[in-house]
Amino acid sequence: MNQTIFNKLRPIFAVSTNIEEEALLKKIATHQDPYLFLTENNRLRAYVDLKNLKTEKIDYSNLHINQIFSNAISIDKLGTFKLNQTLSLPFIFQALGQPIVLVKNEQNDITGYVRREDMLAGMFREETKNINILRVLLASIPMGLFVIDHEYKIVNCNESGLKMIRSEADEVMGKDARIIFHKEQVNEVFATGKTILNQIRITDEMGVLVDYSPIETSNGNVEGAIIIVQDLPMVEEMAMEIEAVKNLNSDMNAILSTIYDELVVVDHTGNILRHSENYIRDFWKGELNELVGKNILDLEKKGDISPSITKLVLEKKEKVSRVQEGKHGKKVLAVGNPIFNEKGELQRVVIASRDITENTKLKTELKQTREITKRYKQELTRLKTMTAEPSHEIIYCSAKMQQIVNQVEKIAKFSSTVLVQGESGVGKEMIARAIHQKSNRSNKPFLTINCGSIPENLLESELFGYTKGSFTGADMKGKQGYFEQAHEGILFLDEIGDMPMSLQVKLLRVLQESEVVPIGSVTAIPVDVQIIAATNKDLKGMVEKGTFREDLYYRIHVIPIRVPPLNERSEDIPLLAYHTLQKLNQRYDKNYHFSPDALNLLENYSWPGNIRELQNLIERLFVTADEDVITAALVDQFMSNGIVKKAKPMVNGIMPLQKAKEEVEEQLILLAMKKFGTTTKAAEALNISQSAVSRKYQKILQNE
Ligand SMILES: Nc1ncnc2c1ncn2[C@@H]1O[C@H](COP(=O)(O)OP(=O)(O)OP(=O)(O)O)[C@@H](O)[C@H]1O
DSSP: OHHHHHTTOBOOEEEETTSOHHHHHHHHHHOOSOEEEEOTTSOEEEEEOGGGGOOSSOOTTTOOHHHHHTTOEEGGGSEEEETTOOOOHHHHHHHHHSSEEEEEOTTSOEEEEEEHHHHHHHHHHTTTTTHHHHHHHHHHSSSEEEEEOTTSBEEEEOHHHHHHTTOOHHHHTTSBHHHHSOHHHHHHHHHHOOOEEEEEEEOSSOEEEEEEEEEEOTTSOEEEEEEEEEEHHHHHHHHHHHHHHHHHHHHHHHHHHHHOSEEEEEETTOBEEEEOHHHHHHHBOSOSSOOTTSBHHHHHHHTSBOOOSHHHHHHHOSOEEEEEEOGGGOEEEEEEEEEEOTTSOEEEEEEEEEEOHHHHHHHHHHHHHHHHHHHHHHHHHHHHHHHHSOOOOOOOOSHHHHHHHHHHHHHTTSOOOEEEEOSTTSSHHHHHHHHHHHSTTTTSOEEEEETTTSOHHHHHHHHHEEOTTSSTTOOTTOEEOHHHHTTTSEEEEETGGGSOHHHHHHHHHHHHHSEEOOBTOOOOEEOOOEEEEEESSOHHHHHHHTSSOHHHHHHHTTEEEEOOOGGGSTTHHHHHHHHHHHHHHHHHTOOOEEOHHHHHHHHTSOOTTHHHHHHHHHHHHHHHOSSSEEOHHHHHHHHHTTSSOOOOOOOOSOOOHHHHHHHHHHHHHHHHHHHHOSHHHHHHHHTSOHHHHHHHHHHHHHHO
8 A cells, every 4th residue: 555655756855945046946947846945944844846836837037936935835734644654544535635745754754755646546556456445535535536548548537526527427437538628638648747737627518627647657657647627616716716806906906097107016125016007108118028026126227117216215114205207208206105014024115106297297387377477467567657657758838838848958957956836736746857857867866755744753754864773663773864865866855835844944954054964863964965845835925924934945946946737728738638548548558539529628627636637537538438539528527527627717816806807818818719720710709809809819929
């Protein structure tokens, strides 16, 4: 019995797992026979049957040691028998249940191993002797067994086998096994003497998983074969499990690829364990063959793969994210996550990347658009301020304004103090600015301060400045006053009539001494500032009433300019109206114009608010007009709406009646002549004789 079982004792190659991986692989590569791996203290660790690797031709240079060990069979699963052990039935069952049986000598040294098929073949050979054992054996094992002789004929089989292929013994016995099972595999086993495992056979009668093993003579010739059959339902279950795992895997890949565009998993040394398809397309420069098993760090060094963050994650052992560039300028956000085992050792690195090319593009576009918008905004504000800034171009055609403009030209050559008088909105500030523009101070500051709208103490500090800590609430650093700031330029003191008496003294001093003493200081600062003061009040009258200092009045009344109200120069009205409308047209890209009647109406209005009022009214007309033409009806509507009041003869104070009559008469004649152009028509309108109009008109012209 023992002889039978052990007469095909195969040698075992034992290797220690602590030898260099490369050497180990080489050693394994030279033999196809199983290996026993030993632990450091020479104990058995695992058994590796290279046939289990399933790969027909193994390229050992590409094989990773982990792949070999993943096929290792735990040492607990191996049966162990002594060479001379008597094999009772239970022992035989035990032996057949093991993929391999280790055989030891009396000294307990492993002398070789026996495969399951070797054992069965031996027993068949000794059939007559072991007939009973064999029968029991064949009947009781859960797998199907078919024994084939050298002519491929089935010479023996068990009940389980018959059930599995759904046949009776007489249908099978003596039949060529190649008809029932895989012809090629049976031929191959006979030709090569190799075992072929896990062949699925599905026909109308059966669905089984088949292993083919050779029965070899002691000199190595194949003299038959053993076919081991397992029911497919069981196999199916396994297969389904595998299928389920596969599905799970592909689901996982699908889910991951929707969350991430690329995915690669490496072990702690950088060996690629798995990757998504996109990863190959976007980062792998080589062929689309398998990347698994290759080392990502080596590939990076060789330049076969775009640099990844694997190295960083392996070094830092923490999550790392970076924007990386793939093929064709593709930008990805790669996040590398280290995965640790229970001992806290780094086991895997999962690198998931997201394509952010589009995002980056959009971001860049957004940035550019923002910049453009910013520039447009700046430009718009610039344009707005330009349009909002009062134009310094003096618009006029009246002789009165011509006189003023001539005066401005002359004054601009000197730095004398100027007093501009006139009603509100007549253009006093405009005149002051014109002086500045034409003077040689034009590239120095022009500062304006409204003396009527600022509280007294604030006005003082604004005008003269203060030193640090000079009063509660003062700026810590102190402040330069307007006089200092306007040095070498012009200071426009608007509403000078509203300046408090106390400040009038101080102002007078500055004007006389040409130096300022800031609040809280004792040191005078020399200043060279030209003063242009303006008022709509009767300063002379105020002096008489004692509300304005006489000395200051004379100090500022050096060059007086009186800007006449608009109704004293009504010929300027159409021009100013047209000019204002043009500016609005330009600003809003429109082409509005006045009807002649509308201009007439505007011209005949008294304009108590002067040019400012005119500008406001025109802006209102512009906004309201439905058509390009601003009609008299529309102008009238605003006037009768009470927004502006219709002109009425105005009397500003008591005067001799005769003089008043003459003035009214003069105005009426001028208006009529301007409107109708001829004395005849003017006479008609004024309801007096043509000769009277002619005479009076000549007189007016002579007096002007
Ligand atoms: N001759 C003119 N040509 C063009 N625009 C003018 C003219 N005169 C005045 N303006 C405009 O009229 C508006 C009022 O002018 P300005 O502020 O100079 O008047 P002001 O007499 O100083 O008024 P206030 O006394 O109320 O300070 C300004 O927008 C100014 O540009």
